Amino acid sequence: xxxxxxxxxxxxxxxxxxxxxxxxxxxxxxxxxxxxxxxxxxxxxxxxxxxxxxxxxxxxxxxxxxxxxxxxxxxxxxxxxxxxxxxxxxxxxxxxxxxxxxxxxxxxxxxxxxxxxxxxxxxxxxxxxxxxxxxxxx
Amino acid sequence: xxxxxxxxxxxxxxxxxxxxxxxxxxxxxxxxxxxxxxxxxxxxxxxxxxxxxxxxxxxxxxxxxxxxxxxxxxxxxxxxxxxxxxxxxxxxxxxxxxxxxxxxxxxxxxxxxxxxxxxxxxxxxxxxxxxxxxxxxx
DNA sequence: CCTTTTCCTACTAAAATCATAGGAATTATA
DNA sequence: TATAATTCCTATGATTTTAGTAGGAAAAGG
Numbered sequence: 001x002x003x004x005x006x007x008x009x010x011x012x013x014x015x016x017x018x019x020x021x022x023x024x025x026x027x028x029x030x031x032x033x034x035x036x037x038x039x040x041x042x043x044x045x046x047x048x049x050x051x052x053x054x055x056x057x058x059x060x061x062x063x064x065x066x067x068x069x070x071x072x073x074x075x076x077x078x079x080x081x082x083x084x085x086x087x088x089x090x091x092x093x094x095x096x097x098x099x100x101x102x103x104x105x106x107x108x109x110x111x112x113x114x115x116x117x118x119x120x121x122x123x124x125x126x127x128x129x130x131x132x133x134x135x136x137x138x
Numbered sequence: 139x140x141x142x143x144x145x146x147x148x149x150x151x152x153x154x155x156x157x158x159x160x161x162x163x164x165x166x167x168x169x170x171x172x173x174x175x176x177x178x179x180x181x182x183x184x185x186x187x188x189x190x191x192x193x194x195x196x197x198x199x200x201x202x203x204x205x206x207x208x209x210x211x212x213x214x215x216x217x218x219x220x221x222x223x224x225x226x227x228x229x230x231x232x233x234x235x236x237x238x239x240x241x242x243x244x245x246x247x248x249x250x251x252x253x254x255x256x257x258x259x260x261x262x263x264x265x266x267x268x269x270x271x272x273x274x275x276x
Numbered sequence: 277c278c279t280t281t282t283c284c285t286a287c288t289a290a291a292a293t294c295a296t297a298g299g300a301a302t303t304a305t306a
Numbered sequence: 307t308a309t310a311a312t313t314c315c316t317a318t319g320a321t322t323t324t325a326g327t328a329g330g331a332a333a334a335g336g
Contacts, residue, residue: 002140002227002252005294008245015244027312036239041295047314059313060303076248085292089140101174106153106268107146110214110260114140117259121252130244143325165281179326185283198334199280223323283332293322301314306307 002118007083009037010045011130014079017055018071018127025057025064045083052082071127077119087122089114140256145221147175148183149268152217155193156209156265163195163202183221190220209269215260225260227252 012035020026028046032039046065049055054074055065067074080087090111092102102108150173158164166184170177184203187193194206205212218225227249230240240246 001224002256003249004292008228011245012243025312029312038295040297043313044295050313057313058303059301059311061309061311062304063302063312065313076245086139090146105150107149107214110263110268111141114256114259117255118140118252121255122248125248130248142323163281167281176326178328181282182326188282195282196334197280197282197332200335201281201333203282277336279335281332281334284330286328288327289325291322291324294320296319297317299315301312303312304310306309 003080004084006041006045007080009035009042010049010083011076011079013037013042013045014049014054014067014074014127015130017065017067018074019131020066022066025062025066027064031065048082049079054078054082067127071131074127075123076125076127076130077122080122087115087118089118141218142222144179144183145218147173147180148187148221149214149217151175151180151183152187152192152205152212152265153268155203155205156212157269158204160204163200163204165202169203186220187217192216192220205265209265212265213261214263214265214268215257218260225253225256227256 013031016031016035017026028039028042031037032042035042037045046055046057050057050065053068056068057063057065077087088111090107092105092108092111151169154169154173155164166177166180169175170180173180175183184193184195188195188203191206192212193203195201195203215225228245230243230246230249
């Protein structure tokens with residue numbers, strides 16, 4: 001499975017926030033209920049999204065979360081890069097882990113192509129588009 | 139990480155077999171050494187590839203493994219479909235696990251698009267092409 | 277019969293994934 | 307200023323997946 005539950009939850013929540021339009025912060029409780037995501041798990045997810053500056057929080061009564069950017073300027077790739085431990089196809093394609101076989105590895109070009117294809121596709125989906133398809137599809 | 143070590147090993151071995159040209163079966167011992175893959179782990183991998191009819195085995199002395207098909211008719215997708223528990227983006231996109239939210243899920247179309255993109259790319263790489271790029275690249 | 281090989285059945289260790297628990301800090305508002 | 311609603315922080319636990327190991331049975335060639 002390419003995308004973890006965490007990533008799917010994160011995307012759903014971001015889309016839900018986008019659908020709300022934006023002014024008032026939405027409390028976690030409400031998001032968790034609406035999206036059927038375990039409350040405490042979602043808490044850890046929101047923390048990551050806030051740290052990554054994709055969402056911002058307001059503490060205390062009437063607090064909650066909202067997006068930092070316009071839904072048109074936030075892509076699925078942005079979100080998933082935060083939640084997924086790795087979006088790259090193979091260990092060898094990151095900057096960090098260069099495997100010793102890299103020079104002669106026959107599969108490396110394919111992994112790179114795969115990375116690129118995935119990245120490009122995910123970058124094409126913005127939150128606002130994802131909102132729209134939820135309305136119009138089916 | 140999209141592709142497991144098992145899948146990367148499997149591809150490397152299939153490419154190695156393709157590179158040999160084909161008549162004589164290649165013993166596991168030799169493949170494991172050449173490709174630097176743990177012997178016993180590779181054994182389990184080969185079992186799966188044989189069951190999936192991508193490779194065939196010859197037991198006993200002078201035995202080993204060889205490809206069942208021409209390298210031109212075996213793609214990376216064929217190999218990875220055997221080794222990866224799931225190549226689909228999200229749990230909801232398989233035939234088996236239809237999540238209850240599928241009807242209104244805003245992300246489902248994207249997961250489907252992602253699945254298609256990955257599949258198409260991996261289907262374009264045949265073993266024979268992967269062999270070639272190992273020779274000509276760099 | 278001996279050697280080389282695959283085949284079969286189990287087991288295990290480590291890592292990642294998916295959460296849960298409990299309480300402290302902050303804020304609006306009555 | 308008390309209270310309720312909220313996020314923030316730190317830690318822990320359960321389950322699943324991944325990656326690999328162990329030991330020997332079965333087959334085949336010479």
